[in-house]
Amino acid sequence: MVTAVSRGRRPVAVPDGVRYHRADLEDPQSLRRALAGADAMFLLVEGAGANLDGPEILNVAIAAGVKRIVLQSSQAVGTRPGAASHAPLRAIEDQVRQSSLGWTILRPGGFASNAFAWADSARSGRTVAAPFGDVGLPVVDPDDIAEVAAMALQGGHDGRTYELTGPALSTPRQRAADLAAALGEPIRFIEQSPDEARRQMLAFMPPPVVEGTLAILGAPTGREQRTSPDVTEVLGRPPRPFAEWAARNIDAFR
Numbered sequence: 001m002v003t004a005v006s007r008g009r010r011p012v013a014v015p016d017g018v019r020y021h022r023a024d025l026e027d028p029q030s031l032r033r034a035l036a037g038a039d040a041m042f043l044l045v046e047g048a049g050a051n052l053d054g055p056e057i058l059n060v061a062i063a064a065g066v067k068r069i070v071l072q073s074s075q076a077v078g079t080r081p082g083a084a085s086h087a088p089l090r091a092i093e094d095q096v097r098q099s100s101l102g103w104t105i106l107r108p109g110g111f112a113s114n115a116f117a118w119a120d121s122a123r124s125g126r127t128v129a130a131p132f133g134d135v136g137l138p139v140v141d142p143d144d145i146a147e148v149a150a151m152a153l154q155g156g157h158d159g160r161t162y163e164l165t166g167p168a169l170s171t172p173r174q175r176a177a178d179l180a181a182a183l184g185e186p187i188r189f190i191e192q193s194p195d196e197a198r199r200q201m202l203a204f205m206p207p208p209v210v211e212g213t214l215a216i217l218g219a220p221t222g223r224e225q226r227t228s229p230d231v232t233e234v235l236g237r238p239p240r241p242f243a244e245w246a247a248r249n250i251d252a253f254r
Contacts, residue, residue: 085212136169
């Protein structure tokens with residue numbers, strides 16, 4: 001049986017056959033009830049992983065009988081090892097590797113679903129805005145991340161670290177065009193300055209994460225622009241392109 005866990009700050013709906021428990025990673029002891037009887041755990045850390053007691057979370061999981069953990073980290077932990085923005089995630093990765101659990105670490109790059117930030121402006125004025133409009137990154141479909149995680153939770157991937165990307169480079173301008181094609185109406189792309197993007201991002205992201213994100217968006221390394229083979233290796237099929245994500249989620253932009 002699958003158990004879903006959240007802090008319960010928003011209404012929660014889960015599929016039939018899935019249990020739900022309210023818990024908070026900042027209070028590891030609150031996880032005990034949710035983990036009872038579990039043999040594997042998917043750990044998704046909010047933001048860059050600050051303010052979490054990683055060793056205590058792992059101790060609670062081990063005490064509950066968990067044998068395997070799949071940690072969703074970030075590509076930047078590997079591509080920018082000295083960046084302060086991802087130091088907390090780097091520490092949690094190390095703690096997971098040093099635990100007695102079987103482990104798999106997922107390092108996705110930028111998410112296709114970050115385009116949901118454009119939903120309001122696309123609906124109200126058929127415009128979207130982003131910095132670095134012609135810099136491409138191989139953004140990954142979150143459904144691909146979920147499918148890789150599900151495979152890893154079943155075993156056979158212990159000790160592996162997977163970089164998860166989409167199938168090709170995609171610029172913000174191209175993603176706006178993909179949304180317009182799925183919508184069947186023109187969408188105007190507005191290129192923001194880095195300062196404009198910074199002010200917007202600071203409303204919901206810590207400053208170090210904002211700076212780290214802008215660095216990746218504006219000056220990605222060769223590795224960050226590389227199309228990883230790992231989704232294909234695990235799932236036996238290529239990763240989904242952004243255009244497919246856009247078509248599947250276009251109702252949010254109507």
